[in-house]
Amino acid sequence: MAGNGPPPKARKVRRNADPVAQTVLRWERAEAPELPEFRIERDGELVEFVWPERTREWWQMWIDSPQSDHFGSSDWQYLLDTALIHARLWRGELSAAAELRLRVAAFGATPADRARLRMVFAEADGADQGRGSSGGPSARERYGNLRMMPGGKADQGKG
Template sequence: MAGNGPPPKENAVRRNAVDLSHLEGDDVPDKVKKLFKRDGYSVATCRWWDTWVESEQSESFKATDWQRLQMLAPLVEAYFRRPGHNALAEIRQNESLLGATVTDRMRLCMNKGESNKQNNDGKPDSYPENVKDMELYRSLGGA
C-alpha cells in the first residue's frame, strides 16, 4: 500500500529552513473571490463556496487557485443534485490540492505556526528535552 513514508522521529530537529514564501497571498481582486453566476447555484453550493472564501488557507490563494474553485463549483452543484462517488472523488482530489484537510495542509507545509520559525543563525529555538550536555550535543553535529 502506498503512503507518504515513515513518520518522523519524535525528537527530530529540523536543521534546514522551511520555505514558506508560497503562503504569502497576493492581492487578489474581490471579484475573483465571488462565485460566478451565484444565483444559478443551490444553497448548498453557495455554502461550500462561502466556506472556502472564509477559510484560513484561502488567505494564501493566488488567482489560479480561485479559478480552480470556480471550475469546481459546477461539479459540486452536480454532486449535490445527484450524489455519486465519481464526482465526489474528483471534488476530493481538487480540494486536497488546495489544502482542504489538516493532513493536506501538513503535506503542503501550510502551517504558519511558531514551530516553523528559526533564529537568524539557523539554529532551532529550543533543543530536545533529552539533551543533557549541550557542548557534547553540538560537537556531535547537533545545532
Template sequence: MAGRGPTPKPAASRARRNKPDAALRVIVAEPVKQPTLPQIWERNAKTGKRQRVPWPAETRRWWKMWGDSPLSAEFTSTDWSELLITARLHAAVVDGDLKHAAELRLRVAKFGATPEDRARLRITFAAADDAEAKRSTPPSGASGTATGYGDLRAVD
C-alpha cells in the same frame, strides 16, 4: 590499537545521497479577492433553451467558507479560477452526481482542505503555534515542578 574502520566509499557511489534541495524560484504575485459565483446555465431537455439554475445552498456556503479561510488570503486569479471549476464539481456532487466525488476530493486536496492535506503541503496555521506556546508555559500559580506535586514528600 583500535582502527577507525574501513575507508568510506566515494560520495558518488553511496547508496544514500542527501541531495541538495532544488533552487526555489520566487515570483511576485498579487493576491486577488474572491470572485462571486457565476451564473449557471443549463439546457432544458424539453425546450432546448438555456435556463439559469441556482447554485445549491451547500455550495454557496462552501464557497463562502473558502473565501473566509486564511488559506485564501494568498490566492491569485488562477487559484480562484481552479476553485470555480471545483465549485461546479461540488454543486454536482451535492445534487447527487457522485461520479464527480473523486475529482472533487483531489481538487480540494490541492488547496489544503483537510488537516492531512495541509500537512502534505507543509502548511500550518499560526493559531496552532500560539496554542503550543500556551501549553509549554505553566499556568500562573503552579508550582515549579513538572507534576505540580512540589509540596509532597515520601513517608514510611
C-alpha cells in the same frame, strides 16, 4: 611516506538534485470572485443555473478560510471550476466525488491535506500562551524559581 592512511574521502554528489531550475514568481493576492450567474442548456432550452445552497455555503467557507489569504487569481479560477463539481455532487451526481476530493486536497481541505502541504496555523502557538494543549501552567511557570543547590552534581569536581 606516500600511501599511508586512508584515501581522501570523495565529495558526495547529491543524486536527487532538481533537473529544472525553480521559477520565482511575483506574488499577487486576488479577491474571491462571486459565484457567477449563467445559463445552461436543459431539454433544448437555455435556463438559469441555480447554485445549490450547500455549494454557496461551501464557497463562503473557502472565502473565509485562512488558506484564501494565499490564493491568486488562477487559484480562485480553479476553485470556481471546482465549485461546479461540488454543485454536481450535491445534485446527486455521485461520480463527481472523486474529482472533488482531489481538487480540494490541493487547497488543504483536511488536516491530512494540510500536513502533506506543510501548512500550519500560526495562531496555535499564541492561543495557548505556551501552556500546551492541557491549559495548565507552562514548565517555566512551574519550575522558573528553582535554582541549583550548592554542593549539587554540577558543583562536584570544582574547587
